Amino acid sequence: MSSCFTISLSLLFFFINFAATEAVPTFLRHYCPNATLFTPNSTYQSNLNALLSSLSSAAADSADGFANAIVGQNPPDQVYGLFLCRGDIDITTCSNCVATGKQDILQRCPNRQVSVIWYDECMLRYSDVFISSVMEQVPSFTMHHTGNITDPTRFMQVLEETMDDITARASVRKSGKKVAIAEANFTSLKKLHTLAQCTPDLTVSQCNTCLRAAILGLPRGKKGGRMFTPSCSMRFELYPFYNASAIAALVPPPSYLPSPPALVTRRNGTYLFLLFVFR
Template sequence: MNFRFIISLALFFFLNFLSNYSHTTEAAPTYLEYYCPNTTLYTPNSTYRSNLNTLLSSLSSAATSNADGFANATAGKAAPDRAYGLFLCRGDVGTATCGECVATGSKDILRRCPDGRVSVIWYDECMLKYSNQSIYSVVEIVPGYTVPDTGSVAGPDQFVQLLGQTMNDVVVRASDSESGKKFAVAEANFTSSQKLYTLAQCTPDLTKSDCNTCLRAAVADLSQGEQGGSSFTPSCTVRFEMYLFYNASAVPPPPELPSRPAPLGRAKGKSNKSTMIIVAVAIPVGVAIMVLFVACCSSRSKTTKTFEVVQAEDGATDITTVESLQYHLAAIQAATNNFSHRNKLGHGGFGEVFRGRLSNGQEIAVKRLSKSSGQGVREFKNEVVLAAKLQHRNLVQLLGFCLEGEEKILVYEFVPNKSLDYFLFDPNKRRQLDWSRRYTIISGIARGMLYLHEGSRLRIIHRDLKPSNVLLDSDMNPKISDFGMARIFGVDQIQANTNRIVGTFPCI
């Protein structure tokens, strides 16, 4: 009798163990990606590591008690050993799931990035990041990652249009959110038996404009022709699926959106053109839509897919990841003879520009931002991510960047004939600009601006167009440069208010 009791008791504890183990496994967060650049490191027993441990413990505690699913914290009193961090949980997950995700991330990030002062880790349920510089209220579009779902969708043209409309809705509502969460979901009927579900979310510390900028950039990187996918950065995330992937009972009922749109007709006038532009800017489109778009607007260049290798018409290939653009500081110093004065091409409001030659013989233009310039990490990353996404013959091509220590450097293609102001404001050089050449330059600038406003997958306003920011190649073709002040606008946005003056003040 005692033997049976012991066996029964042992079986009870064994089954209870299996139940708890199964529950723990099912509740474990779904890992997506991590990022830790090797530009700033710390030693295992350093003050920064001690502060980091305190920071992560504080964030883990906050996640178990914060119903908003977001918190930031700091640890340490002085730079460079002060640690800044924050977490963001998906808007529909509960406090318990959020707490478990952040606790897992706090341990996992130290294992994956054992000596990095700057690190980010993403799960399906949460995101956790820290740095030795302040990251609160700072929009970070780099790095950006895309996770596609396998499986194509029937009726891709109509699906892309519906996806663009639905994504635009959640981006606008997430950016405009006045609540503690910059979070929105939406659903729309694609067929009688299929629904499209979408989600957009920013860290709540961002402004409306910064949130919109981040989400638009993330939407532009979503995979084409798939049944689902997600795109995420350190500041925001977007996702779409053909199944309900979020907890609908934990979020307010989303507004009813139009069902699957009818096939595109051949409307007259500007309506058809506007519709095609909205589709092209809202979401990367399928090949069929792109061909139709180029046929209607033959003066525009084809838009290439960013962060995937794509063969262009001129034989060049697009980038694969932002990291693939990164140069080591030593390589830049060697190319410019350690930023020799003899190699200096000029200087602007944010720093100096040098001519250089890489080890493979390629000539480059190196924009070295001054340490006292007004362009901080935000503007620098803004210019990198924008220039990387833009591919047009009348825009200067970004080749790479360097971010080591206090150095912030952009590497561009070398444009031999300097800038337009070099010719316009020199009495002798001005004579080279006959009316035929001036017309070519004006037309090229207009084509570049039209691409930025309507032809690219992001609607971009340069905000600092001037002769010194228009470079001339060997054939005197113009190339627009300097996107540090650029701003990404909404898909259907035709005007906006700004809260600060940017650009260059005119001399009177």
Template sequence: MYYRASLIFLFFFSFLTSFRAYAQDPNYVYHNCPNTTTYTRNSTYSTNLRTLLSSLSSNNSSYSTGFQTATSGQGTDSVTGLFLCRGDVSPEFCRSCVAFVVNDTSNRCPNEREVVLYYDECIVRYSNRNILSTLSTNGAVVMSNGQNITSNQQAQFRDLLLSTMNQAASEAADSPRKFDARKATWTAPQSLYGLVQCTPDLTRQDCLSCLQQGINQLPTDKIGGQFLVPSCSSRYELYPFYNESAITTPQPPVSAPPPPGKGGSSSLLVVAIVVPIIVVALLFIACYCFLAKRTKKTFGTASAFDGDDITTAESLQLDYRTIQTATNDFAESNKIGQGGFGEVYKVIIVP
């Protein structure tokens, strides 16, 4: 029991140690610093370079966005630089990666003016030329995993790889961070993982052009491959080499309404018919209520006025003989006009 607990403790301790080492030391991939242009240690360019690197690795740099540019000095001694962290790493790890690489420049490129250092998690680049917002595909590096895809699966794998990576390139070019990562099902339980990234200062077209160039040079018969140039990078593997939980999965598009002729027109017709029926019904009810109110007002409370006296219509009801006598048998001399219900006669009632 004690032996088993000791093994578990040792395993846990080794995991923490390796994790700590990973967190402190990013994975070196490649560096490119041609010695065509160099500087001396105590030169003005050297001073400007130290200022630039200090600015890139300062606490005020944009680690949350994963991208920062800087310029130091003027004229022929000016230096322009940038760092770019992989789109899935945290701001904290981005900061530690940049600090590590900045310190590593003096070891790998001690006196070159043109420098690019590639690490899995970040890159640092500087030059005596203006490198900002400018596409650069110089010094391309292509790497591959030594293991081949099975020969009878190579065509299928190539189609899946190119389709996945080209989709990622299109999404990356359209995004503000110029980054995209995604996976696709290969053979159960394996998935294909792909990642592409450009420096965010590139235009959409320059980013897409750079990524497409890299994708076309990836080894499609290997289980993993990588393409690196100063302005962009592309990589694929059959294992998750990036932090999947930090990648935002695109939401599926909202379903569009059915087009006319496939249920859409008939549905609209039914709605249109229902609406007129409701409108007609409401108009009918409104007219009925209005007429009912007018009728009640006219006949329910009608009054006859005789000077200052008010007599209700009910008390003015007379029989036919009384009316015949009062009008002198409907004599023409007592006729006073024509109404909506016929002739109107003057009635003389003798109390």
């Protein structure tokens, strides 16, 4: 009896630890320039703490997975911030990611007036200048899968067509989540899975511009890749990495935007953090 109880207790702890591990957001990258520092225990720091707490609270019931906020009466002590959660995750996962980012960004970017942190599940950023409804393409970074495609010409054709499709659909949404996904047949046995997303405060034109630029940062001839900026992101893989039913539950796809000219050649890479673009 004692042995069975011990085994059951061990299994219980295992599942508790497993669940706790699963709840931890996957950190990807942070950016915080040394040139923008604030004085410890200053009014700016007090406002920053209040801002991050406000965003964390907003994430707990944000149906759009997005919110922005301003704290402070006058410059240079005003702080502006926002968060964006991946379009297919639920409110609990979104809230957990932003809450983690609230603590993590202060540890990774101490005394910085401008910072952004990316996880697989969300992005959190703040600044001493106005950022709401402003399209930002820098800083940016890419992640590349190490595996190569056996038929890169065919793959890039399918990828470009699919990215055009989801860029148009994500951009044209005028309210709610600006996100779109698509699947395409690469071979009879392999499917391409893609996702594009913008912050909901962007206009149709801003989102379209951001995603078109992000496409150019994607790798050529690789099995997977991602591109992140403060205002939008794109990803493709040869396996499903998103909750398709969650995105399908959003409003029906609207009319498409006109397609742009053919894309230019992209660079190679590995599935590592390879590119940072600064102001």
